Amino acid sequence: MRLTPNQDGVINFGWRGWEGDLPTSFIRHCSENQTLDERTIVYYDETIQTSVKRILPLLSYFHKDSRTDKFGGTSLTGVQPYMGNAIPNLTGSVVFTDFAKKGESQSPIKGVLAYTRAGTDGKHADFHAIETNYDFGTQAAYYMSLGTNLNQTKLYLGVYGSMKVTDFNKGTIFEIIP
Structure with a gap:
């Protein structure tokens, strides 16, 4: 505990x-x-x-969601607040990553980047996937980490091409931009 x-x-x-x-x-x-x-x-x-x-x-995210417009995940790997203005739809949101998307026959495997907003009404917050347009080709893309700069105005996504972080030279850090 x-x-x-x-x-x-x-x-x-x-x-x-x-x-x-x-x-x-x-x-x-x-x-x-x-x-x-x-x-x-x-x-x-x-x-x-x-x-x-x-x-x-404050927020909960369930790895198994029965709603058709939601995704299933495997492991929450990063959570960051976004306070920047460069991506207006995300300003004031909580952005999170999941290691690998679950439920679809997706090849290669790819993680999920998503966001939600904290509510004060005691109800569960809804979450939405953020589509990325980077082509990973035939390589898997496990979303391992999420980070920000000190002001929380920039977001960085850590992606790895293997489930094993001990496999060297398979990782990349991307800045998330509009």
Whole structure:
């Protein structure tokens, strides 16, 4: 569990017991019928103890989204606020990357760049993919990281051609421009 000090003692983000808004779960797959897959809360006692004490996330992104206009992902690999003006539609947004897009028969594999806006109404924020127009050719493009400059007015995307970061000379950093 990650604890961060504050003036009253500690802030509990609920990590380990929670994955965003949902309790951390383990999925036991049923090979004969996927609708019979079982989800079990992994850290049950910890989840119960932290459920009333933890600070809820401002935003949540689910790797498995049933909405047809959304994408599935595998692993959140970067999150940055964008405060610049060069990409007006993103100003004030939270931009994030997912390691690899899931659900489509996509070859080669490619990550996802997306954005959302934090709301104050307690409802789940919607998210949208940002289409990139760089042609990676037949090489995989795993989106490994996302960064900004100090003023958070420029965005940088780290892309790697292999799932293994120990494979040398397969990475590139791109500046995201309109």
